[in-house]
Amino acid sequence: MNKEKDFDELVTLKKRDLSRGEKILSKIMLFFEDLFKVPLFKCHHCGECILSHTGFVCSQRCPKRLRNGPCGGTRANGHCEVYPERKCVWYMAFQRARRLRRTSLLHRIEKIHNWELEKTSAWLNVWTKQIEPPTFIIRSDDDHDIKKQD
Amino acid sequence: MTMTLKNKIESGQFVLTAELGPPRSSKGDSVRKKSRHFRDIADGINITDNQTAIVRLPSIAASKILVEEGLEPVVQITCRDRNRLALQSDLLGMSALGIHNVLCLTGDYQSFGNHPEAKGVFDLDSVQLIAAAKRMTQGYFLSGDQIKTPPHLFIGGAANPFAPPLEFRVLRLAKKIKAGAQFIQTQAVFDLERFAEWMKRVRDWGLHEKIAILAGVMPVKSVKALQYMEKEVPGMTISKDIISRMEKAEKPKEEGVKIAVETIQKLREIKGLQGIHLMPLMWESITPRIAEESGFLKEKKSSPRSEKSPEEKQHSREKGK
Numbered sequence: 001m002n003k004e005k006d007f008d009e010l011v012t013l014k015k016r017d018l019s020r021g022e023k024i025l026s027k028i029m030l031f032f033e034d035l036f037k038v039p040l041f042k043c044h045h046c047g048e049c050i051l052s053h054t055g056f057v058c059s060q061r062c063p064k065r066l067r068n069g070p071c072g073g074t075r076a077n078g079h080c081e082v083y084p085e086r087k088c089v090w091y092m093a094f095q096r097a098r099r100l101r102r103t104s105l106l107h108r109i110e111k112i113h114n115w116e117l118e119k120t121s122a123w124l125n126v127w128t129k130q131i132e133p134p135t136f137i138i139r140s141d142d143d144h145d146i147k148k149q150d
Numbered sequence: 151m152t153m154t155l156k157n158k159i160e161s162g163q164f165v166l167t168a169e170l171g172p173p174r175s176s177k178g179d180s181v182r183k184k185s186r187h188f189r190d191i192a193d194g195i196n197i198t199d200n201q202t203a204i205v206r207l208p209s210i211a212a213s214k215i216l217v218e219e220g221l222e223p224v225v226q227i228t229c230r231d232r233n234r235l236a237l238q239s240d241l242l243g244m245s246a247l248g249i250h251n252v253l254c255l256t257g258d259y260q261s262f263g264n265h266p267e268a269k270g271v272f273d274l275d276s277v278q279l280i281a282a283a284k285r286m287t288q289g290y291f292l293s294g295d296q297i298k299t300p301p302h303l304f305i306g307g308a309a310n311p312f313a314p315p316l317e318f319r320v321l322r323l324a325k326k327i328k329a330g331a332q333f334i335q336t337q338a339v340f341d342l343e344r345f346a347e348w349m350k351r352v353r354d355w356g357l358h359e360k361i362a363i364l365a366g367v368m369p370v371k372s373v374k375a376l377q378y379m380e381k382e383v384p385g386m387t388i389s390k391d392i393i394s395r396m397e398k399a400e401k402p403k404e405e406g407v408k409i410a411v412e413t414i415q416k417l418r419e420i421k422g423l424q425g426i427h428l429m430p431l432m433w434e435s436i437t438p439r440i441a442e443e444s445g446f447l448k449e450k451k452s453s454p455r456s457e458k459s460p461e462e463k464q465h466s467r468e469k470g471k
Contacts, residue, residue, distance in 0.1 A: 010281050011292050064230075064256060064270065068277035069322045071256050072310030072337060073384040081384035082259045094318045106321055109329055112234065112278045112292065 011112050022128060029121040047117030047125055052134035053105040054090075055097030062089040067110040070094075104138060155194040155222055155251055156304040159333055159362045164418070165425035166446050167224065167335065167364055168192040168437055172207035181212045185221055187434045190450065191441045192221075194251055196335070196427070199226040203263025210240060213249045224306065225249055228257030233273040234282070234292055241286055245301030253306040253335060254279040277322070277329050280307050284330030307331040309363075311348035312341060313385035320351045327360050334361055335427040338368035340376070340388040342416055349420050358422030365417045368429040369410035369436055372402045407440060414444040 018026065030045070037043035037058075041051060044060035050067065051058060059067050063082040070090035073081030078091040097103045111132075117125060125131045158165050168188050173180040181197075188195050195216055199209040213223035225244050232240065244252065256276040260268045274282060282292055289300040307326040311319055323334065339345045345365065352358050370376055373396040380388045392409055399405035414426055426444075430436050441447050 010278070010285065011294075063259060064272045064275070066256065066272070066275045068275050068325060069318060070313065071276075071385075072308065072313055073259070074313040074315075075384045076314065076387060078314050082261060090318065091315060094315050103321075106318070107325065107328075109277060109281060109325060112274055112282070115273075 009109065009111070011114075016128070016130060018128065022124070026121050026124045029124045030119075033121050033123055045119045046113060047120040047122050048111070048113055048131050049122035049134065050110055052136060053102075053108055053110065054093040055095070055100055055102055055106075057089060057093035057096055059089060059093065059110075065113075066090065067113065069106070102138060105135060154304075155224070156332075158193050159424060162424075163193075164423075164449075165193040165362075165364065166191065166428065166441060167194040167196060167425065168428040168430065168434075169196040169198060170212070170434060171198050171201060171431065172209070172212040174204065174206050176207065178207070178212075178215050181207065181215045182219060184434045185216055185219055187437045189219075189221065191438055191446065192428070193425075194222050194224045196224040196226055196253060199228045199255070199257070200231060200263070201226075201258070203230065203258045203260045203265065203268075205264065210244050210247065210249065213244065214247050217248055222251070223249055224251040224253055226253045226255055227279070228255045229272050229274050229276065229279055230257030230260060230270050233271050237274065237279060237282065238286060238291060241283055241303065242297075242301050245303060250302050251304045251306065252283060253308065254283060254331075255308055276307060277325050280305055280326055280331045281329040304333070305331055306333040306335060308336070309334050310337040310385050311345050312337055312387040316344075316348060316351070319348060320355060320357070323352065323357055323361075324355060327357060331361060333364060333424075335364045336366045337386065338366040338429055339413055339417065340368075340386070340392055342413065343389070344387055345417075346420055349422055353422050362424035363422065364425035364427040365420075365423055366427045366429055367410055367413050367417070367440075368431060369433060369440060370396070370406045371433060372406075373397050373399075407436060407443070410440050411443045414440070 034043065041056065041058045042061055043058055046060050063080065064071055070088055074088045074091055075081060075084065078088055080086045080088045097106055117130065122131065126133045155165065170181065170184050170188070185195060197209040197212045200206050209225045209227065213225050216223040227237065227240060229237070241252065254276050260266060260270045283303050283305045285292065286297060287300055287303050289297050291297060309319065309323050313319065326334065373393065376388055376393055376396055379386055395409065396402055396405055417423060417426065428437060428440065
């Protein structure tokens with residue numbers, strides 16, 4: 001087994017030092033990203049966006065900030081265990097992913113969050129190759145398992 | 151050599167694990183006393199990690215006490231209280247103390263406990279913790295640095311078949327298997343129908359062949375306890391049948407035992423299960439009776455006696471000094 005490759009799957013690549021230009025660009029992009037992502041997705045600026053994998057529901061809205069699916073506390077009505085008045089973020093993510101036929105992306109083991117990227121622009125981080133690019137198009141043969149259950 | 155939990159599961163035995171809650175003090179004797187109910191009965195003893203976010207004797211410390219008693223603990227480790235440094239260091243520590251079974255959990259949210267004002271860590275989630283533990287057994291820290299002497303770990307995870315959405319619960323199990331989990335202990339079963347449905351999906355995906363699933367069973371003393379759980383423990387479903395049975399019962403404790411035994415018997419008929427995880431919350435003393443009545447002890451007696459006895463004798467002698 002290629003261990004080096006496994007690491008890449010589990011931990012985000014190290015944050016690299018940005019040039020001065022990139023730093024300025026990061027601030028500008030963060031501004032525009034916020035304009036777009038905060039009202040639409042209640043973005044939490046984790047800098048490591050996985051919106052495209054979670055049916056376009058920001059997983060970081062979860063009080064436990066889980067990145068790999070719901071905890072065992074989702075209430076019978078699909079609400080959060082911590083804030084009973086709110087819907088469970090992962091419950092919403094699952095429903096939306098299913099509607100968009102993107103449940104195959106929920107099978108991914110999402111990387112451990114790199115806190116050095118917190119409050120940076122995810123768009124720039126993709127551009128500077130610090131994080132993986134989002135997945136917009138999914139191959140039809142990717143869609144397995146859950147779809148089979150539908 | 152005695153069979154460890156890992157050996158037993160790998161050899162296909164139907165195992166019984168039990169849960170022990172450590173005290174809210176530094177009284178180690180309390181762990182020793184409670185563990186006596188599990189001796190020669192449980193194949194592994196889970197020690198909870200600050201369960202329901204209430205400060206208790208640490209899981210690893212209580213587990214060490216069990217090791218000294220000649221029992222086999224399963225350390226529960228949550229992501230609520232530790233960041234990646236502490237998690238990795240604890241995994242090294244438990245292996246160094248001769249404890250190799252670990253159950254990786256996300257952890258109850260801190261607002262449920264007695265320190266609701268605390269900062270919850272949640273640096274990793276349970277899936278990532280399982281993957282991290284697996285990586286460590288392969289000789290690497292999360293940083294990529296090599297571990298000269300990697301820990302030996304038998305890695306477990308939890309599953310809650312009762313919380314919605316059902317499909318995601320199966321998917322999450324698949325994810326934990328992919329991350330490297332070797333056994334799964336489920337939330338307490340009070341709704342057999344739902345559990346059977348979950349298991350059916352698990353079998354459809356062929357997951358039961360990849361991992362040992364231990365179904366949770368919790369004996370309850372009163373209908374109040376059930377109603378409390380239904381109301382206060384999110385993600386738990388309790389069938390109306392069980393509630394009405396407990397309500398009508400003249401001796402609720404007896405009925406509680408009966409229900410637990412029946413649940414175990416019905417669970418054993420479900421294909422794909424490899425054990426029972428007993429959770430006698432604050433009622434450890436009932437374990438031998440439930441094990442006896444559900445037929446676990448008979449199996450133990452019929453199987454050849456392990457070489458545990460000389461060790462035990464030596465141990466009791468040491469204690470005598």
